[in-house]
Amino acid sequence: MTLLDKIWDAHVVQKVPDGPTQLYIDRLYCHEVTSPQAFEGLRSRGLKPLRPERIYCMPDHNTPTHDQDKPIEDPVSKTQVDTLSRNAQEFGLKHFGMMDHNNGIIHVVGPELGLSLPGMTIVCGDSHTSTHGAMGAIAFGIGTSEVEMVLASQCILQQKPKAMRIIVDGKLGEGVTAKDMALYLMSKLTTSGATGYFVEYAGEAVRNLSMEGRLTLCNLSIEMGARGGIVAPDDVTFEYIKGREYAPLGEDWDHAVAYWRTLRSDDDATFDYEVRYDAADIEPMVTYGTNPGMGIGITQSIPELDSIDPAGRESFLKSLDYMGFKPGQKMEGTKVDYVFLGACTNGRIEDFRAFASIAKGRKKHPDVTAWLVPGSWRVLDQIKAEGIDKVLEEAGFEIRQPGCSACLAMNDDKVPAGKLAVSTSNRNFEGRQGPGARTVLASPLTAAAAAVTGVITDPRTLLVNK
Amino acid sequence: MKQKFEVVTSACVPLPLENVDTDQIIPARFLKATTRDESFFGDNLFRDWRYDSEGNPRPDFVLNDPRYADARVLVAGKNFGSGSSREHAAWAIAGYGFRAVISSAFADIHKNNELNNFVLPVVVSPEFLAELFATIEADPAAQVEIDLPRQTVTNLTTGRSEQFEISAYKKHCLLNGLDDVDYLLTKQPEIEAYEKRAYGGR
Numbered sequence: 001m002t003l004l005d006k007i008w009d010a011h012v013v014q015k016v017p018d019g020p021t022q023l024y025i026d027r028l029y030c031h032e033v034t035s036p037q038a039f040e041g042l043r044s045r046g047l048k049p050l051r052p053e054r055i056y057c058m059p060d061h062n063t064p065t066h067d068q069d070k071p072i073e074d075p076v077s078k079t080q081v082d083t084l085s086r087n088a089q090e091f092g093l094k095h096f097g098m099m100d101h102n103n104g105i106i107h108v109v110g111p112e113l114g115l116s117l118p119g120m121t122i123v124c125g126d127s128h129t130s131t132h133g134a135m136g137a138i139a140f141g142i143g144t145s146e147v148e149m150v151l152a153s154q155c156i157l158q159q160k161p162k163a164m165r166i167i168v169d170g171k172l173g174e175g176v177t178a179k180d181m182a183l184y185l186m187s188k189l190t191t192s193g194a195t196g197y198f199v200e201y202a203g204e205a206v207r208n209l210s211m212e213g214r215l216t217l218c219n220l221s222i223e224m225g226a227r228g229g230i231v232a233p234d235d236v237t238f239e240y241i242k243g244r245e246y247a248p249l250g251e252d253w254d255h256a257v258a259y260w261r262t263l264r265s266d267d268d269a270t271f272d273y274e275v276r277y278d279a280a281d282i283e284p285m286v287t288y289g290t291n292p293g294m295g296i297g298i299t300q301s302i303p304e305l306d307s308i309d310p311a312g313r314e315s316f317l318k319s320l321d322y323m324g325f326k327p328g329q330k331m332e333g334t335k336v337d338y339v340f341l342g343a344c345t346n347g348r349i350e351d352f353r354a355f356a357s358i359a360k361g362r363k364k365h366p367d368v369t370a371w372l373v374p375g376s377w378r379v380l381d382q383i384k385a386e387g388i389d390k391v392l393e394e395a396g397f398e399i400r401q402p403g404c405s406a407c408l409a410m411n412d413d414k415v416p417a418g419k420l421a422v423s424t425s426n427r428n429f430e431g432r433q434g435p436g437a438r439t440v441l442a443s444p445l446t447a448a449a450a451a452v453t454g455v456i457t458d459p460r461t462l463l464v465n466k
Numbered sequence: 467m468k469q470k471f472e473v474v475t476s477a478c479v480p481l482p483l484e485n486v487d488t489d490q491i492i493p494a495r496f497l498k499a500t501t502r503d504e505s506f507f508g509d510n511l512f513r514d515w516r517y518d519s520e521g522n523p524r525p526d527f528v529l530n531d532p533r534y535a536d537a538r539v540l541v542a543g544k545n546f547g548s549g550s551s552r553e554h555a556a557w558a559i560a561g562y563g564f565r566a567v568i569s570s571a572f573a574d575i576h577k578n579n580e581l582n583n584f585v586l587p588v589v590v591s592p593e594f595l596a597e598l599f600a601t602i603e604a605d606p607a608a609q610v611e612i613d614l615p616r617q618t619v620t621n622l623t624t625g626r627s628e629q630f631e632i633s634a635y636k637k638h639c640l641l642n643g644l645d646d647v648d649y650l651l652t653k654q655p656e657i658e659a660y661e662k663r664a665y666g667g668r
Contacts, residue, residue, distance in 0.1 A: 013653070013660040019635025022653060024660050034552065036500035045647065050657070062498070076498040083500045127551040127575060141575055143553035145582035145645070153650035155657060159633070161574075191485055192545035195574060225548060227574055291485050291548070311592070315484045315543065408494045408550075417519070429489040429549060431514050 002163045002269045003232050004198050006262070007138045011121045013155055020157040025054070026120040028150045029106045030093070032059040032084040033410070034125030038147035039087040049091050051154040056115060057088045058096040060105045061410045065373050065400035068098045077411065091151075102245075104376020104402040107131040107344035111215060112378055114244030118233035118260040123150060128344045128426060129228075130221040134214035135241070136233030136263050138198070141222060161227040162196055162272040165265070167203035170279040175460035177354065178213030179346060179424065179443035181205065182220035183285035183295040188277070191293035195225035197273065200265060205279035206231060211240040212350035219345045220426055223292040232264040284459055286331050287428045287441040289319040294428075298446065298458045302329045322430050323438050331440070331456050338421035339370040339451040340433070341444055343407040346424035347375025349382045351444040356391045358448035358462050364396035365454030371413055372397050373405040395452070409434045422450040469584050471640040474565045475611045475622070476538040479528055480602045486542055487549035488576060490515060492558045499554075507554055508561025529562075533606040541568045541598055541610075546587075547576025556583045566612050568619065570595045581636055582645065588612060588619050588630050597626060614640060 001009075013022040030038075035057070042048070049055055062077035072078040081098065088095035096102040102113060107128050110116040118136035123129060125147045132139035142156065150156055166185060186193075199221050201214075209217065214231045221229030231237075238257055241247045248256045283297030296302065305327045308316045320327065341347075341355050352374065364370055372392065374380040380402060383389050389399055406413040407425040409432065415421045417436025424447050425432075428439035442450070445459035452462070496510045516527050523530040540559065546569040547555060556579035559567065566586040580587045590598070601608045601623045611620045614637060620627040632640075639645060 010664065014656050016635050016649075019633045022650070022656070024657070024664065033497050037502040037553075040501065041647070047651075061494075080498050080500055125551060125553075127549065129551075141551035143551055143556070143575060143579035143582060145553060145647075146578065149646050149650060152647050153653065153657060155650055155653070157635075157646050157650070191548055192571060192573070195545065195571060222549075222575075225545065225573055291487065293485075311543070311596075312484050314482060318483065408489075410494045410497065427487075427489070427549060429487045431493055432489050435493070435514055435519060 002265045002271060003200055003230060003263055004138065004163050007119055007121065008160060010119070016157065020159045022155050023121060023158050024155055025123050025150050027115060027122040028055045028147070029110060029122070029124035029129070030055065030057040030084065030147065031061055031106050031124070031126060032080045033061045034144050035087065035147055036080065036083050038125070038144050038151055039091070041148040042151050045152070047152050049093065049151045052092045054154060055093045055151070056096070057084055057093050058103050058106055058109060059084050059098060061404045061408065063098055063403035064412050065371070065403050065405045068401050101377050104379065105344045105347060105404055107219065108347055108375030108379065111135055111211070112244065112376060114241050114247030117241065117256070118237060118263055123156060127222045128219050130226065131215050131219040131344055133221065133228045133230040134211065134218040136230060136237055136260065138228060138230065140228040161198040164194055164197035164199045164226070164273045165271040166199055166201050167274070167276045168201070168205040168279050169203050169276065170205055171208065172205055172279045172282060175284055175445055175463050176282050177443040177445060178209050178216040180282055180285045181279070182217050183287065183292065183441060184282045185277070186220065186224050186293045187285065187295040189224050189293070191223060191291045192225040194221070197226050199224070199226045199229040201229060201231050207234070210350055211236055212348040215348065216345055220292070223426060233260045284443060284446050286446065286456060288323065288325055288331055289316070290322055290428055290430050292426065292428060292441060294319065295441070296331065298332060298456070302327055302331070304328050332458060334456045335420065336368055336422050336450045336455055337419040338415050339368055339447050340373070340406040340421055340423040340425060341447050342371065342373030342375065342405050343425035344375065344404070345426045346444050347373060347379060349379055351424065352379070352383050352388050353386070354444040355448040356388045357464065358445060358459060359395040359397060359452060360391050362395055362452040364451055367454050368451050370397055370451050371400060371406050373400045374402050376402050406433050408432060422447050422456065470643045471565065471584055471586055471614050473611065473613045474538060475609055476565070477534065477536060477607050477609050478539045478541045478568070478598070478602050479534045479537045480599055481528060481540060481542040482599050484543035485545045485548050488547055488552050488555040489549055491547065491555040492552065497552055497554050502557060504557050504561030506561070507558035508563065511558040511562045538563055538565045539568060539610055539612065540564050541595070541602065544569060544571040544592070546572050548573040551575045553579045553583070556580045556585060560585050568595070568598065568610070581640070584640060586612060586614065586640065590619060590628050590630065594621070594626060594628050597621060597624060
């Protein structure tokens with residue numbers, strides 16, 4: 001059996017004849033954007049959540065990244081955030097509102113509080129719910145009708161996805177991160193290469209990732225079209241979870257770990273698709289187009305038109321036209337206007353450590369506007385505890401308050417039309433960071449290198465020898 | 467909502483681009499609504515391709531081409547609906563008046579969202595898709611027939627027809643105007659039995 005089979009089978013309530021599986025959901029997370037119509041639907045049917053104790057709510061998409069102690073200025077954003085709070089109160093759901101110490105980006109907070117645990121099924125009306133798969137869980141994004149479904153029944157109807165395993169052998173080079181690994185995989189498999197599949201990540205390079213790195217990797221599973229991504233839980237996972245606020249304690253902890261240790265694909269498990277890569281082939285990556293699969297190693301050039309499949313050429317050219325790039329062009333040396341460190345992809349402590357390792361002793365380039373946004377208040381606490389805030393301040397950077405920030409242009413942090421941003425977020429779609437904004441996805445190290453030089457720069461040229 | 471689907475015969479809106487993501491279908495700034503007003507989302511379908519920053523229609527975008535004004539089927543390149551899980555994208559497609567979307571591949575979450583809003587995602591072969599784009603280019607009034615009971619899609623100009631996949635359960639829902647919540651509410655005893663089994667009744 002695969003790891004997917006084991007967790008899936010443990011959650012099957014029943015199989016609908018000639019249809020999907022009714023799957024029990026251990027954890028539903030709700031944020032303010034994709035839940036109001038689900039609560040409204042529940043109300044109009046005269047229902048209440050079936051299992052309120054399995055549901056956690058927090059606003060993150062609309063939250064401003066400054067002055068969170070004051071009311072949100074944008075009245076529409078404020079209404080949406082207030083609506084979540086009101087719905088949670090009406091239906092008796094746990095709610096971590098703005099300024100609550102447990103608030104932050106839902107995909108950062110879930111693992112960090114020990115709410116997302118190995119062996120669980122976890123859903124949220126957000127495609128990056130795949131993040132929680134790093135804990136050894138089946139976690140996937142759903143639509144609002146499906147949120148309503150889970151509120152009403154604690155179950156969801158889903159076709160079981162096919163199983164894919166991606167093995168990355170060997171060791172990542174210096175200056176190459178989990179983000180680069182994910183962008184590399186997308187560049188190989190394309191943005192739809194894993195559609196219909198659930199991906200298990202394995203191999204030495206994946207095993208060697210920290211929990212933060214695995215969360216980044218699984219976060220980006222959806223960008224290959226995968227239903228979700230998972231890493232088999234191991235000592236790295238258990239060490240991360242132990243002692244967190246909602247983690248099991250005492251005897252419960254021992255029982256949990258004993259069960260979690262069984263959560264791995266059997267040696268004779270078969271996958272519908274398996275693919276293998278060598279970590280040594282991975283460079284720091286940057287995207288050049290308008291989907292996350294359009295990525296290249298930072299020393300490489302944008303592909304020539306004749307290397308693109310004819311059916312995709314119109315999209316390819318439209319994409320380059322939007323970005324203002326030409327086929328065959330080098331990315332290094334391109335002028336950068338904005339740098340964004342944060343999002344559910346790279347808003348964790350390790351990402352701030354990485355950024356600071358390059359910023360230390362250098363200065364922010366005067367032409368660059370930089371937004372450094374921790375994924376949660378707890379990440380911010382740790383930044384301060386480790387003195388990273390001081391390093392960044394000395395380099396001319398300011399740390400903002402937690403939230404989704406410039407990832408998706410739903411709050412004040414928007415990149416102006418025509419400006420180029422090097423961003424640690426997850427999507428470089430047209431207009432994603434603001435109408436007309438141009439996004440280059442990269443790792444925190446590459447973002448830091450751009451922030452101090454003002455141009456796209458190979459971060460390996462700036463690494464300090466240890 | 468819950469408009470039953472049987473047979474739709476319609477002209478098509480061609481969008482021969484691949485990887486059309488849900489941020490293009492409905493940009494994030496239109497996601498702040500707290501109600502499911504489909505006409506609002508439909509008015510903003512493909513907002514930034516359809517209107518310039520001043521709100522004027524872009525004449526070169528297909529939805530602004532009067533020849534396609536009555537078309538109720540959208541035809542798009544592969545991997546339609548990738549990216550964000552926002553159901554607002556499906557609401558926008560439904561709100562505009564589309565009954566079905568034809569493509570050679572859909573992103574998983576968006577496909578479910580369409581089905582849950584009684585918009586039928588029809589997966590066809592790349593060859594069928596290429597021929598259909600050519601047919602529409604030659605004659606913008608060219609029609610397709612989508613027959614859900616028979617699970618067939620037909621290019622009425624060339625006569626080319628294909629079977630498409632849909633689960634028997636979802637087909638039943640679409641034909642009868644039922645949704646998944648209606649169904650799950652009948653499964654309360656099974657849910658409680660599962661909880662006893664898995665959680666020891668906790």
